[in-house]
Amino acid sequence: MLPRTVTAILFDWDGTLCDSAAASLRAFRKSLAEFGVAFTDAEYKAVYTPRWYRMYQSLGLPEHCWERADQQWLHHYREEAPELLPGASEVLDLLRRREIQLGVVTNGTRGRIERELARLGLSSTFQAVVCCEDVTQIKPHPEGVEQALALLGCSRQACCYVGDAPEDIQAGKSARVLTVAVRSEYVDDHRLEACCPDAILANVEELPGILA
Template sequence: MKSKLIIFDMDGTLVNSSLTIANAINYVRQNLGFEPMEQEYILKHVNDHTINPAQFFYHSKRFDPDHERWFSEYYTKNHEKELVLYDGIRELLDALKEKGHALGVATNAYRGSTIESLTHLGVHDHFDAIACYDDVAQGKPHPDMLYKLLEETNTEKEKAHFVGDGPRDEMASQKAGIPYTMVDWGFTEHTDAVRSVKELEKILLRV
C-alpha cells in the first residue's frame, strides 16, 4: 500500500469542541450586546454553508478583528476544560502514522486556537501540515487550504484523502478534486456518513 496524505477537518471530526464553539460564539454576542443563543441552535447552523455566519451570529456583513479576538479569548481561557478528542481518534492517528501516511488538518478555525487545541490534546505532533482560516484567502467551502496542504507536503491530489463532517468540507474536497469521506459523530447528521471511528479506520487503511 502506497502512503497517502490523509487530511482531517478539526471541529466535529477530530475534536468534540461543540461546547466551546457555542460558548465562544455567545461570548462574542455578549460583547456585542446580543442575547445568547441556545447551544443546539448554534450547532445546527455552524456548518450551514447556505448562511453568512458573520451575519447569522453577529449581525455583521463579515467577521472583523474584534470577533476574532473575543472568540480566541474565550477559546484560550476555556479549551483545556471543554475540548476532548472523540473516542478512538488518537489510536486512529497512531495507526495511520505507523502505516507511513502523512497527516494534515484543514480547519476554518484560526491558527492560534487550532495550535492551542491540538497541542493541549496531545496530537499536534502527529500532523505534517496544518491549514487554517487565516492562512488562506478563502476558507472552506473553497478549496484553498486543501491546495495549501498538497503544496506543503508535495502531494498530488490523487494521493490525498479528506475526512470531514459537513457540507463545507465536502464542497471543498469536490472543488479540489480530492476523495472525501463524511463522518457523522460531529455537528451534523448525514444518512450516508461513516458512524464510527473503527469504520473510518478500515476505510483509511485501505485507501
C-alpha cells in the same frame, strides 16, 4: 470502502479530531449573549458553519458587531480545554504505523490550533497544517486542501479529506480528492448527506475500516 487506495489523509480539526464543538457552542452562547442574541441548540445546528460571519448573520447579529463577537468568542474559548474525540488518538497512531501522510486543514487560527496541538501532544503528528491565515479564501474554497497537497507532495488521487461540516466536503470535492464525512450532533445530517461525500461515518473511529 473508499473506491481507491489513499496514501495521505487530511483532517478538519474542530469537531472531526478535536472535541471542540460543545466548547465552541458554549463560547458562542456567551459571546452573543453580550449583544442580546440568544439561540437554541436546534437553531445553532441548523445554521452551523465554520464561516462565523455567515453564522452571525443567520443568528441575527448586526454586521457592525461581528468583529467584536469574534474577539469575545476567542476570549471565552480560551477558558475551555477541549480534548480529542474518542478514538481519534488511536486512529492517528494506526495511520502513522501504516505510513499514511497526515495533515490538518482548518478555518481556525494558527495560534489556537498550534496551542491545542501542543497541549494534546500532536505537534509532530501532522506533516502539513494549513490554517486560515495561510489562505486567501477559507473553506468551502479548496485552496487550503490544495495547499496541503502541495506541502505533502501528494497527488489528488491518493488523498482524502475528512470533516464534519458541509464546507469540508465541498472543499474536498472542489479539490478533487476523496471526501469522508463524520457525523456530529451539532451539524444537521441532511446537510452532510446533500454534499454526497464518498463515505459517511458515525465517528472518526470508523475511518480505518473504510481504507483499502
